[in-house]
Amino acid sequence: MSEHPPFPDPGVSLIPAPARLSVTSPGTGAGFVLDARTALEDHPGTGRVARWLRAQVGAATGFPLLPPTGGENRLRLRIDPSLATGTGGPEAYRLRVGDGLVGIDGASEAGVFRGAQTFRQLLGPDAFRRAPVRGREAWGIPAVTVEDAPRFRWRGLMLDVARHFMPKEGVLRYLDLMAAHKLNVLHWHLTDDQGWRIEIERHPRLTEVGSWRSRTKFGHRASPLWDDRPHGGHYTRDDIREIVAYAADRHISVVPEIDVPGHAQAAIASYPELGNADVVDTTSLTVWDTWGINPNVLAPTDATLRFYEGVLEEVLELFPADAGTFSSFVHIGGDECPKNQWRASATAQQRLGELGLEDEDALQAWFIGHFDTWLSARGRRLIGWDEILEGGLAPGAAVSSWRGYAGGVAAARAGHDVVMCPEQQVYLDHRQDAGPDEPVPIGYVRTLEDVYRFEPVPPELTVEEAARVLGTQANVWTEVMEDQARVDYQVFPRLAALAEVAWSSLPRPAERDFAGFERRMEAHYRRLDALGVAYRPPTGPRPWQKRPGVLGRPIDGAPPFR
Numbered sequence: 001m002s003e004h005p006p007f008p009d010p011g012v013s014l015i016p017a018p019a020r021l022s023v024t025s026p027g028t029g030a031g032f033v034l035d036a037r038t039a040l041e042d043h044p045g046t047g048r049v050a051r052w053l054r055a056q057v058g059a060a061t062g063f064p065l066l067p068p069t070g071g072e073n074r075l076r077l078r079i080d081p082s083l084a085t086g087t088g089g090p091e092a093y094r095l096r097v098g099d100g101l102v103g104i105d106g107a108s109e110a111g112v113f114r115g116a117q118t119f120r121q122l123l124g125p126d127a128f129r130r131a132p133v134r135g136r137e138a139w140g141i142p143a144v145t146v147e148d149a150p151r152f153r154w155r156g157l158m159l160d161v162a163r164h165f166m167p168k169e170g171v172l173r174y175l176d177l178m179a180a181h182k183l184n185v186l187h188w189h190l191t192d193d194q195g196w197r198i199e200i201e202r203h204p205r206l207t208e209v210g211s212w213r214s215r216t217k218f219g220h221r222a223s224p225l226w227d228d229r230p231h232g233g234h235y236t237r238d239d240i241r242e243i244v245a246y247a248a249d250r251h252i253s254v255v256p257e258i259d260v261p262g263h264a265q266a267a268i269a270s271y272p273e274l275g276n277a278d279v280v281d282t283t284s285l286t287v288w289d290t291w292g293i294n295p296n297v298l299a300p301t302d303a304t305l306r307f308y309e310g311v312l313e314e315v316l317e318l319f320p321a322d323a324g325t326f327s328s329f330v331h332i333g334g335d336e337c338p339k340n341q342w343r344a345s346a347t348a349q350q351r352l353g354e355l356g357l358e359d360e361d362a363l364q365a366w367f368i369g370h371f372d373t374w375l376s377a378r379g380r381r382l383i384g385w386d387e388i389l390e391g392g393l394a395p396g397a398a399v400s401s402w403r404g405y406a407g408g409v410a411a412a413r414a415g416h417d418v419v420m421c422p423e424q425q426v427y428l429d430h431r432q433d434a435g436p437d438e439p440v441p442i443g444y445v446r447t448l449e450d451v452y453r454f455e456p457v458p459p460e461l462t463v464e465e466a467a468r469v470l471g472t473q474a475n476v477w478t479e480v481m482e483d484q485a486r487v488d489y490q491v492f493p494r495l496a497a498l499a500e501v502a503w504s505s506l507p508r509p510a511e512r513d514f515a516g517f518e519r520r521m522e523a524h525y526r527r528l529d530a531l532g533v534a535y536r537p538p539t540g541p542r543p544w545q546k547r548p549g550v551l552g553r554p555i556d557g558a559p560p561f562r
Contacts (some may be wrong), residue, residue, distance in 0.1 A: 013523035016500035039068035092149035125526035154471030155502035156185030162192035181499035262337030335385035365391030424559030441552035492535035
């Protein structure tokens with residue numbers, strides 16, 4: 001064999017940081033050489049990972065990674081259920097790099113896939129490209145052993161495609177970016193006042209009418225600027241199937257969000273009978289073109305319930321539940337539902353009286369509870385924003401705690417599962433710096449370090465209550481993100497920090513080694529460059545990333561932590 005290429009230092013580059021990493025033969029120059037003769041040996045249950053490696057690493061290196069035929073050096077994939085024992089879980093893996101063999105063993109195929117992400121990082125930034133760029137005949141990997149498993153089961157990204165539509169290829173790209181960071185839940189916000197993005201066959205006007213708006217507010221809702229071009233788009237049923245299957249191949253669960261009973265003007269504009277027609281002229285409503293909390297909410301009628309049951313029947317078909325994943329969840333929103341129309345509506349007040357409910361908060365709880373029961377009867381689980389706590393939490397429901405930690409604490413103490421995603425900590429639409437060049441500045445300053453020091457489990461929870469915290473996610477609301485480049489800028493590099501918070505067993509926030517994380521980010525920025533991510537540079541926005549003169553909504557000072 002020819003002289004091997006240099007082996008990179010593995011200890012300064014892996015993100016998220018693994019639980020344990022040891023250099024097998026330090027100082028000896030030992031390691032593995034990946035070249036055109038390297039074989040890929042996949043054992044039962046690892047076929048999807050093998051296909052992913054051939055498609056991604058094979059494309060970047062130009063090597064075919066064929067099945068083994070003899071004594072060639074090889075990359076071996078195996079499932080070892082014993083890795084799940086203790087605190088390992090199904091995503092645990094062990095990666096061993098030696099002379100002539102890279103072994104990736106996982107507690108399940110998901111664990112093997114997570115190990116494959118680490119293997120790709122060890123190859124270096126060029127392994128993240130779509131074709132070879134340097135004519136390298138061999139790639140060196142240092143002799144290391146990595147033993148790793150996630151801290152949290154739910155490690156997510158909430159992507160809002162209702163405010164600004166992201167075409168299918170963009171969603172597929174974000175699934176690849178999530179996989180590269182060992183994230184495993186895409187919370188997909190598909191409906192809102194500003195657009196309905198999922199095709200529903202029995203209700204075609206939801207996309208014929210509800211997926212387009214005539215113009216769009218440019219900047220914060222107080223901005224005088226408008227983009228007068230029509231904006232919209234939707235995903236066909238086959239688009240949805242493709243995205244869900246693509247995610248599953250990357251061991252990512254897609255949790256769809258169909259927002260009720262608020263955030264529904266696009267649906268009401270499509271089918272005016274869904275709104276409170278005895279209070280407002282719902283036939284005059286159009287898909288909303290600005291931002292904020294909309295007063296037009298669904299009417300609490302049997303007809304509305306039947307309509308959304310029909311919607312959800314198609315949603316369940318398009319988003320099948322896979323045992324052992326979070327794909328059984330359906331998010332129904334439940335946030336920011338003004339009650340003024342219900343108070344003024346004779347129909348709503350009659351329904352409130354018929355049900356013997358005390359007030360409109362209880363009416364919303366009844367509305368949410370109906371769909372909790374409906375989903376449970378079909379083997380699915382409801383999850384909603386923490387407003388579903390108001391008026392009584394629906395039995396069996398899980399909570400996305402966004403208004404701070406308090407909703408999550410209350411839900412966990414009541415025995416409900418929680419995803420911690422407090423606005424003040426992990427809303428990535430919030431600005432990254434206080435400087436004047438930050439584009440369309442929204443909310444509190446949340447730097448890379450701030451996100452890195454975010455702790456999803458509040459200290460006041462007992463051990464039993466803390467076990468109810470499924471995990472965490474970053475939320476990306478796209479009111480002021482008009483295209484993919486703007487989404488990239490707001491999401492990265494902070495999503496890398498959130499990924500480490502969610503995966504790695506970090507010490508308490510004040511004790512975390514942010515300087516070490518920054519050093520590892522130096523290599524990670526090169527990976528993001530190879531992937532074509534338009535991230536915010538550490539020194540500030542590039543000239544074309546600025547939005548001078550576009551009004552935002554900055555909030556000064558430190559955010560509240562409860």
